[in-house]
Amino acid sequence: MENPGKIAAATAALSYIEDNTVVGLGSGSTAKIFIEKLAERVAAENMTLTCVATSHFSEDLGLKLGLNVVPLDEVTSVDVTVDGADEVDPQLNGIKGGGAALFFEKIVAKASKQNIWVVDPSKESPRLGSFKLPIEVLPFGSGHVFNYLADMDLDPTFRMLDEQTRLTTDSANYIIDVDVSKVDDLHALGDELIRHTGIVEHGLFLDICDTLIVGEEPARVINRH
Template identity: 55%
Template sequence: MNINLQKKSAAQAAVNYIDEGMIVGLGTGSTANYFIEALSKKIKAANWHLTCVTTSTKSRQLAESLGIHVVSIDDVNHIDVTVDGVDEFDPQLNGIKGGGVALLFEKIVALSSNKNIWIVDTSKKSDKLGSFLLPVEIIPFGSVQLFTKLSQMNLKPQFRVDNQNQKVLTDSKNYIIDVDISHVSDIHKLADTLKSLTGIVEHGLFLDLCHTVIIGGEHIEKIDR
């Protein structure tokens, strides 16, 4: 089964975790888009009334275009379940997120959720995090100084740029620096170190947050933490 079909099957399986009346977090990225589309069909078929919170402008626009009721995260007091993709995850269900430039909002929503489900294709499974570069969201002011600090930490930083070689901006108008953590043995220590650096808004290490991973394919695989 090709990658897109794996994503679609995982997304469809995740709809089974949603019930009438829930408050649902909607992730960002190609796999999350498949879930938003599948959820929209279920809402219409079952005549459900759901409240949804999104992790990016793009996800909100897609959800609203499909008739899904979307509110601000500050309009709810909790989120029952959030369904999102992940760029890479390990056997402990720790992951790297941020390939879609939405890591800050994704982490805020994840931390407000009673349950987090990641939907993935088979390529996202890894024995050790680091095959995918770790996104770090930083404020523009002093960004070169922070870039130098990350270089000194042997993280081989690189600003994320678009096709016109312009620095990519997040929904919060921040920059993304991608760093190499393939040599890092203690990811929890790294997470704490990155958060301690002034100018870093958030990093893409999602540690001890995911409850269930659904891997799409001809036979759906589910991994619980």
């Protein structure tokens, strides 16, 4: 049975979608529910939408459900993207990448005029760090990047599919998960990480979310001030 909080948040996000707009389809379990409900609304109201996806899974799902999903470079901008988050703080900063789609998610988010996150209450946290921070890295030299992260006392671990196989992302990179629970300045950390050669992107989504929808009854909406 699907989480009622996720259903409530995904349903509430539908009210932000207007006809004849470009919509970003996020990734993850709550975003999946949103995509399904969006397709139902598009069919019921005969809406005209152009959609872009943040992962191969979301693209395939959208197409399967009849949505008009096109490559990101076929649109000049995205009107609104609805995505999930693995952890979010009171300032609407978040950690994303539990589903290993953080690189594409951040590209779409940066191209979006409005970013809406849909979460259940369990994803709220007084400060970021209870969820491990995913870092997407190139396979070539990834061991050296791992050592760099270890030297920063971030307790890195490669994300694995099984005991011997490393997970690969949609862009054929690896994920290294790190512990940022003891890091006070996450903005500074994010800036340092993205400058390190071999790191493709990190899952710190800072100053990106415009509206957070928390799945309660009724849904709780928090806007960035």
